Amino acid sequence: MTRRGAAVVPDLVARAREGEPAAVARLITLVEDASPLLREVMTALRPYAGHAHVLGITGAPGVGKSTSTNALVAAMRRAGKRVGVLAIDPSSPFSGGALLGDRVRMGDHALDRDVYIRSMGARGHLGGLAWSTPQAVRVLDAAGCDVVVVETVGVGQSEVEVAGLADTTLVLVAPGMGDGIQAAKAGILEIGDVYAVNKADREGAERTRRELRTMLSMGERSEGSWRAPVLPTVASTGDGIEELLAEVDRHAGWLADSGELARRRTARARREVEAIALAALRERWDADDQVGLDRLAGRVAAGELDPYGAADVLLDGR
Amino acid sequence: MTRRGAAVVPDLVARAREGEPAAVARLITLVEDASPLLREVMTALRPYAGHAHVLGITGAPGVGKSTSTNALVAAMRRAGKRVGVLAIDPSSPFSGGALLGDRVRMGDHALDRDVYIRSMGARGHLGGLAWSTPQAVRVLDAAGCDVVVVETVGVGQSEVEVAGLADTTLVLVAPGMGDGIQAAKAGILEIGDVYAVNKADREGAERTRRELRTMLSMGERSEGSWRAPVLPTVASTGDGIEELLAEVDRHAGWLADSGELARRRTARARREVEAIALAALRERWDADDQVGLDRLAGRVAAGELDPYGAADVLLDGR
Structure with missing residues (x-):
């Protein structure tokens, strides 16, 4: 747009494509700031995006979302994948990550060049998440991430919103969360592609898993469509994480084979x-x-x- | 619009203006359904609306929102006011009230002709609350309500959203909610015109009140602007409710005198x-x-x- 932009954007995009963290960070800041340069950025990124699998992770506070994300990212890294993580707090007016402290929290990966971690607050304006998240995903995608994890605090509306932002949505629940009315009200039954009952070493985990499976089966569609699995995990020890990741990958395959991937991405682009x-x-x-x-x-x-x-x-x- | 609409709407509006509950209910259903008749309804209601004071009540689950609303409505009724209550659940895809059970919950007033009670789920579409709430308020306003109470579950984003829907926003907190980071994250410090620490007979209530007052004072603007009061209440016994209502009324007076009412209503209309x-x-x-x-x-x-x-x-x- 401006002469300055004309010089800055191609340079940033080139450096981001080489995986330079500072350039990736700068581009996501432009997204957060709704910068006038974004038009040029998105045009420049377009040819390089569309390859990453976008995994949404959500769940109520206290289910072990951070620990699970951390364990999943570690498993993806062991599989040789480059991973980007966007931690989104729709209720927070803050952005830039420092206040949310995710870099601290995700300390295991902070020095790992092949993991980008970034917190984003939701902007106050209408359509904030619908706009900024796909753009931040596009930056990480074009920067060569194989998987972009979009983690959100799951509370009511935002939980449903996150489902639209990802290719695959992983919903975490904790033992005792099987209370039918709670689950229905939170809308979690409609948004998950894969479910994990975390803290599965606690009492009631197996019952929660059975109840969730039963509730899900009531809403399931005809044969041939995806049947959301419900897996037990103990994210703090890593138990069940490899199995969970295998189901996430299986869903990614199903998305591509069934044509559902294009449908979801079109809805997101819309x-x-x-x-x-x-x-x-x-x-x-x-x-x-x-x-x-x-x-x-x-x-x-x-x-x-x-x-x-x-x-x-x-x-x-x- | 249609011939049928042309006949139905003036009749409904006339009956609603006479306070007939069935007509009011039908008009709000048209709002919920985003009916094509709405244009005609809103045009017909326009001359009769704008008189009601719109009171938003919000707070996290568990603070006693229903009990407080109930007690405030009872106090308003004792003051001879006609009251409309919209209970909004932004996370619920359900509407019409039956599933939320508000009619049961608000049983004290269910047979009172001068209290309308209605639950509304938020529609999934963008701008759902911003659109449907002012319209439902307009229906109750034109039907002769002196006060329209808009009660929402306060979680993150929706809490901030409700602040824009009301003339006066009452934020309820419970003892122990004084944790600074929690309060700041929830954004409650920015949205309240009046605060109540409910369950004030519990331990820690006075401390929560002091902390909240301190946090509020840090964000307060220059002299002459509104200084949000923080009141102790025990909604279950009615303690403090009259005093709370007096502060709400005082805020309504300030809104009119300061010109802030027109500013807020313009923002809402926008x-x-x-x-x-x-x-x-x-x-x-x-x-x-x-x-x-x-x-x-x-x-x-x-x-x-x-x-x-x-x-x-x-x-x-x-």
Whole structure:
């Protein structure tokens, strides 16, 4: 865009493609900041993205999400894969990772050149996650990651949201979480491709696993579609992690074979494009004195205009 | 719109204005269903809305939100006010109230003609709450409610969202919730106009109140602006509820006197108008084979087009 951008972006992209952590970090910061350079960045990254498997990991606080992510990343590294981790906290206005302390938490991998770890807060604006996550994933993807892990705190709406951000969604539960109403309310039954009952050495783990399996089977579709497995894990010791990763890989294979991968990625791209278009429209609406969204909103608030009439003016100037 | 609508809407609106619960319920169902009749409904309601004070009540699960709402509604009724209650669960795909059981829960008022109680699930689509809540509020407002209470489960993002939906936001906390990082992360320090430490008969309540007051004072702006009070309540016995209501009323007065009410309502209308405009755009985008959002998204997913280029085509056909 700007002359400065024209010089900076190709250099950053080239360095990121060589796996230079500082360049990757800088590109993700541009995503977080919704930088005007992003258009150029995404255009430059396009030819190099689309190869990584995007694994979403979610679950309620306390199920051992960090420990499980850490153990899974270690297993992926043993399999020779390059891994990127995005830890997303939709409730946090903070970004950049320092406040969330993930670099500390994921200390096992902090010095490993083939693991990128990054925390992102969700921006306050509409469509924040739908927009910024695919872009950050695209950066890590183009930088040569074989797997991009998107870890989110799973609370209500954001849990459902994360399902749309990944190719494969792994839902973690803890023993005792089998309470039917809780599970249904949290929507976890609809979003998981693979489930792990973590802390499986605790009492009630096997019962939780059976109950979850039963609840899932009630919602399962016809033959030929994916049947979500429920695995026992003890992330702190690594028990069950290799088996869990094998199921994640099996799902990745199923996605590709069934055509579901393209469907999911199209849905994700749709939300991303919509969010970008909406942001562009907002800029126009704010800049246009003739329509002036704030002026229209003021008239709606004052009872002079109904909201549909205001939307008409906004869209068509009438 | 349709001939049927042309006949049905004026009748429903007239009956709702007379306070007939079935008509109010039917109009809110139209809001939940994003009915095509809504445009006509909102146009018809416009002249009669804008009088109710909208009180948002939020807080983490377990703080006694239902009991507090119940006690506040009882106090408002004693003051002769007509009250509408919208209980919103942003994480629930369910709507209509039956599944949330609010009618059972709010049993004290179920037979009281001057209290409307309604549960709403958040719709899955972008901008769901920003759109449906102001419309449901408008229905209750035009039906003659003096106060519309919007109660939400407070978890992360939705907590911040609810702050934008109300004139006054009441945040409930429980003793022990004084942990600074928790409070900051949940964003509760930024959204409350009035705070109540409920279950104030429990150990640690006074300390939580002091800590919360201290944290709030750090973020307070210049003189003349509102200083959020922190009150002790025991909703189950009604202790402190009258005092809490007095602070809510005092805030309503401050809103009107300071000009802040118009500012907040304009911001709310802005989000509502945007959400309506976006939905209209989506319909156009989906209907237009020439641009075809799904086709564009497919090209982005396949790496043939970058998301900004797709947004350009969407907006300007190029």
